[in-house]
Amino acid sequence: MTGGVSMYGFWWTLHVVCVYLSLAGFVLRGAWMIQASPLRFLKPVRIVPHVVDTLLLVSAVVLSLMTAQYPFTHGWLTAKLLALVAYIGLGLIAFRFGRSREIRILAWVGALLAFGYMLAVAYSRNAWPLG
Ligand code: HEM
Numbered sequence: 001m002t003g004g005v006s007m008y009g010f011w012w013t014l015h016v017v018c019v020y021l022s023l024a025g026f027v028l029r030g031a032w033m034i035q036a037s038p039l040r041f042l043k044p045v046r047i048v049p050h051v052v053d054t055l056l057l058v059s060a061v062v063l064s065l066m067t068a069q070y071p072f073t074h075g076w077l078t079a080k081l082l083a084l085v086a087y088i089g090l091g092l093i094a095f096r097f098g099r100s101r102e103i104r105i106l107a108w109v110g111a112l113l114a115f116g117y118m119l120a121v122a123y124s125r126n127a128w129p130l131g
Contacts (some may be wrong), residue, residue: 015059019122023115029095030108051066057125066100079127080118088113 025048032040037043064070070129071081090111098104120129 010058011062011066014055015063018052018056018059021121022049022056025049025052026091026108026111026115030105030112033095033104033108075127076121076125076126079121083114083118083121087111087118090114 029040029045029049031037032045041083069077071077093107094104094111095108098107100125121127123129
């Protein structure tokens with residue numbers, strides 16, 4: 001039993017650490033994008049986010065299984081999953097496919113709004129955290 005609790009603690013901690021690393025990296029890369037800083041082309045800057053986001057998703061799947069709460073079964077996880085798809089899509093527009101500076105910045109702001117929504121959903125365990 002103790003083993004089960006500490007394994008949950010491990011995956012929960014990994015999940016939450018990756019959440020804030022992902023957010024910090026996203027904010028930083030956006031600032032570099034807006035300033036047209038060459039730092040955004042550094043190899044680690046392009047690779048680390050993928051490592052963090054992979055760990056974030058792996059820990060999400062493990063936590064889902066450990067707590068027996070699943071997207072499309074539990075509304076708050078469905079909401080988080082859909083917002084995650086929006087966050088990833090908007091992030092791709094912001095950092096890869098956006099054709100103009102305006103589009104990139106708008107996509108970046110939209111992705112940050114989606115992230116804030118995911119945080120509110122996660123802490124309230126409610127798909128309508130303000131309602
Ligand atoms: C679709 C992918 C995701 C799934 C399936 C998922 C699933 C989960 C699960 C099952 C928990 C544990 C809940 C519990 O102990 O009852 C959790 C906690 C948490 N998740 Fe996620 N997660 C995902 C993505 C994210 C993302 C992208 C964020 C950040 C925006 C995030 C933020 C959090 C936070 C902050 C907690 C801790 C909440 C608390 O302790 O009150 N999750 N997640």
